[in-house]
Amino acid sequence: MIAKVIVDVPSRQTDRPFDYAVPRDMEPWIEPGSRVGVPFGGRVLQGFVIGLADESEFDAKRIKPVAELLDPVPPLLPDLIELARWMSDKYVCTWIAALQAMVPSALKGKAERFVTLSNEAPDDNGALSGLPEELLQWLNKDGGVKLDVLLGRFPHYAGAVKQALKAGMLEEKTSIHDRVGIRKVLTVYPPEGSSDPERLFASLPARAGKQRELLAYILRNNEPIPLQRLLAEAGGSAGSVRALADKGLVTIREEESKRDPYAGREFKRTEPLPLTPGQQDVYGRIAGAVESPEPKVMLLHGVTGSGKTEVYLQAIHHCLTLGKQAIVLVPEISLTPQMVERFKGRFGDAVAVMHSRLSHGERYDEWRKIRSGAVQVAIGARSAVFAPFERIGLIIIDEEHESSYKQEETPKYHARDVAVKRAKQHGAAVVLGSATPSLESYAAASRTSPGGESMLLPMPERVHGGPLPPVRIVDMRGELMSGNRSMFSRSLHQALEERLARGEQSVLLLNRRGYSTFVMCRSCGYSATCPHCDISLTYHRKSGVLRCHYCGHAEPLPASCPSCGSEHIRYFGTGTQRVEEELAKLFPGIRVIRMDVDTTSEKNAHEKLLKQFGDREADVLLGTQMVAKGLDFPYVTLVGVIAADTSLNLPDFRAGERTFQLLTQVAGRAGRHHLPGEVIIQTYAPEHYAIAAAQRHDYAAFLAEELKHRSLLAYPPYCRLVLVTMSHEQIGVLAPAAEQFAGELRALAGAAGYLGPLDGGRPKTMEVLGPTASPIAKMKDRYRFQCVIKYRGNIDISSMLRAASKPLMEAPAGRQAQISIDIDPQMIL
């Protein structure tokens, strides 16, 4: 049998299956989806079997055998192999990159090299004179010694070892080792068969009281038990258990243990809540789609507080009763304990939870619950879309507009698009849920389906019928003119004061990263920039250094201007740290919890801070985007947005959309329970439609206006985008390479008859913009150029990109510009 293997080398040259002979003893175990170790170019690498073939057709001489099988059960299923193929096509990435994205990182094995004494090596030391005695002692360990350990320990013998390997006195073996050890636990098994307890005890010496006790316990329990637990419950030492095992009375085996991060936590069972008529309608539509064998994508457009989650829960329940499985995708930041509790409370042990706060090992264990069929529901961030279920009935993507569904690293996939593809494979339903849907999804759902049925599921009312909180817009230009130079308007100042007096809570949003201040000299205009990147350095208060966001370069904050010597150095741009300081000044004694990247980097910090706030240990929760999502605290009656313009002013075509979404989301945090809420938005652009629409909670108005702009400037959803970024150390190499790429692409598009303005009447049109210098023109000492491609219609853009980038890859070494292709980019700036 021949295995077609994709090896773990992420390069275009090796991006194809290689053939390997399957040794007889592996034949029953190797399947498409198996992970194997294979010899490849003089070393052993990890790879995935994507198919099997008959031996006869292959040139046996050129084929090497599979070296090892790495898992008892193939980590991938056939549908995922096909999905990886689709991803590598669509996103222009290697096959292996797509496959690796689907398995937990614990399964990213790397080769380890071992050296052992060769069997043929003569025994007498004279013949091994090349090797010193101290080395020989090490090498005598069975199983051999890791090469890097050996060389680390005896660097001066590197030459001797190399020679001995060459001469055949030492042998080298390679095998794949998983990055995360699978935790092994010693488990004690009761005696097999129904042997007579009397006789078992009789075989114990009279003095072995402890062993007798242990055996009695094991027999009574009559179940396999982890050794540690046995010792804890029955007392005794590992030695006495070992003695029992030696007498053959019990068996000890090594078993893989499964970590359960939620072990020992009780989840209160929750019952389905009665649905409102609106919810009931939507539920019915989803349930119908789950039942139907046809794949369907639906957009659940529900205002904040409309009870989307309850609809999800009941739809999942319906899916499970049909014997199918469900995947729930949630933005990382919303995967809070409350969220997990809701799902665990309804479905108990049938849920696996995957999020980035789990260790590699824990995530692997959750993944195995899915793979083994122990659970039917997977809830997690982006990568949970690859949950290895065999019969998917429903995929839910909550807060579908969130940009975190797009992976920023290769493979640059969008979980929404992958979900739609996977649903097609399984005949499943996809439900996209949001109060502020992305324009792309909204446009797609509004197109009437072939059956004439709309895929839009509106839920315009809040469950408890309460109104959305009133939103006040404060024009900060007016504040400045009336002499208020503080970052707090008088309205917001007063509103905060009232909350403090009443003992209510406030949420303050500054939608700008915590440390986004830059440093400039007021005398000469000098500003600190990174020597390796074309970007200003940002000031880190905590460490007192200026740091580059892109390459990590750090330098001390200068006391005087390095350019003109002036001491008028000022910090510009307000970060959350500054607001925190200001709050303390304005409201002495105020208790503030700051939540941003700096304060939540520690494990569980996020959870801890929210719990503190929920326990009313603070008056104000101040933070970045992360305070806008999904929080639900009854005593929050004020939401303040300090500067709504920060995200509005980004030079990206989605700036308006982002701002509207953010403001709408954060406004939904106020007055969710019996206390009425209020929202205050400070801005320098009060007339901007994104802000005005957010004030009225008016998605339709925002949509209409935003669509006009998108249409006018030809942006999604009126076309699709690709961002191609090229980089090289020398601008003189990069510029012509980038031109060549763009030229090549234009030529291809022209030959196919696609080239032309997007507003032309043709169904298939594309435009190639650039190359131009990237917004960050230099990063990590490499210059960067970019091309933006806009296209409409069913164009195989990926193939064109591959073809156009080929000459770049084949350029002579040293003149090869690096190229990165981002399909449907999140930002083009």
Add this chain to the structure above:
DNA sequence: AGCACGCCGACT
């Protein structure tokens, strides 16, 4: 990506 094979400068 790595490792091997292959052609030109500082050493025994």
Add this chain to the structure above:
DNA sequence: GTCGGCGTGCTC
């Protein structure tokens, strides 16, 4: 005359 520099090219 050899050791080794790292520049191309292939890996079942």
